Amino acid sequence: MMNNRELGYFMEAARIMNLGLASQNLNITQPALSKSIARLEKDLNIKLFKRSGRGLVLTEAGSILYQRGLMLQSSWHDVAKTMAELSNGRRGVVRVGSAGSATQFLLPEVCKRLQQEAPNVKLEIQIGMNDVLFSLLDKHELDIIIGPLVGYNKPVVQLPVTTDRVVVAASRSHPLADGPASLRDLSRYGWILPAKTVSMRQWLERIFYENHCAAPEVKIEISSLAAVPGLIASSGLLSFISENSLAEKEFASLLTRIDNNQLVMARRVGITYLQDAFLSPATQQVIDITCAYGQH
Incomplete structure (x- = not known):
């Protein structure tokens, strides 16, 4: 034996x-x-x-x-x-991957409630785009992801919490800032976008392709759009960002939405974890608190 x-x-x-x-x-x-x-x-x-x-x-x-x-x-x-x-009163460490937009409008409230309801739980937060976060989740280096619910090639559990829309944005002094802009108008200017592996960029480029327009010319490729409102504003480039992020004070003072109804990407935001993942009591507590946000 x-x-x-x-x-x-x-x-x-x-x-x-x-x-x-x-x-x-x-x-x-x-x-x-x-x-x-x-x-x-x-x-x-x-x-x-x-x-x-x-x-x-x-x-x-x-x-x-x-x-x-x-x-x-x-x-x-x-x-x-x-x-x-x-044995330690639900002490524990939860490794959370967070999309840039969720870091601004969802994660602060989750952290606030966690401090009130489970002060012994510690979060280790990795901020990134969905391609990077899913890679870390796949290697069991993250327990959960808080962010847009996107397709994945492995069995996962996805819990919707709230909704979000992604829209075109630019500095308030951009030539297209004063009115609606067509896809052809938008294709004439440079963009700041995430990597080609990010679903948000794939969706954007598909809309241009399906409407027989040139793909956005990417002048700057960056890992987190939500972290750089100043760069978007000062560069004079277009970008594609969360409407929730755009409403935040640091964005709203620098950027404006460029109106184009074809380029409004609606998405669900919530929690993702591997279907066969072990969920510790601390992790389950973070999940419960995050899901409660969507019910208020």
């Missing part, structure tokens, strides 16, 4: 693929590690490693056991984290 120690020894050997180095990390002798793996193989009645030069290679069975072992270790970490949070 496999025990936790033998599994732990196997996991370290499988991670490094070298018995000498693995035994040093485990603070045991190499013969002791070899005997432990041999006992495990005997108990399971199957080979887990095969030799490759001076190193090791996992067999098919070894590879499966290693992947399952990683899942077991992750599950144990989650259990230990939950117990620690419960």
Whole structure:
């Protein structure tokens, strides 16, 4: 019967693929590690490693056991984290990815309520566009994302909280600031936009394409439009930003919306997390507080 120690020894050997180095990390002798793996193989009645030069290679069975072992270790970490949070009055750290616009109009209220209702919970906030945040979520480096609910190629849970619209904006002195502007008018000027991998930019460029207009000429590509109202204003370039952000004081004093009904992108804003993700009590508390914002 496999025990936790033998599994732990196997996991370290499988991670490094070298018995000498693995035994040093485990603070045991190499013969002791070899005997432990041999006992495990005997108990399971199957080979887990095969030799490759001076190193090791996992067999098919070894590879499966290693992947399952990683899942077991992750599950144990989650259990230990939950117990620690419960024993410390729901203390815990929640890693939150936030879209730039949500950082301005949604996250401040969430943080305010969190301090009132769960002051022992600490947030680690990563601000970025959806492509970067989804990459971090996929690697389990984020617990949740607060921002626009966009499509993703893996099973996720998405909880709508509020709505938002993205519109064309520019400095108050821009030549198009005084009235409505057609797509052809807008295509004659330079833009500040996020990377091509961001869904918001993809939507914008698709509208120009479907209406047989030249795509926006991107003069500046930036990771967070919501953080740079001064840059948009001083550059004389057009941009495509959240209407909620545009209403904020720092934006409203510098920028104005450029009217074009074809370029109004309605979107839902809320919480996204991986469908198979472990949600600690602290994470669930942040989710509950954020969802409550949409019900007020």
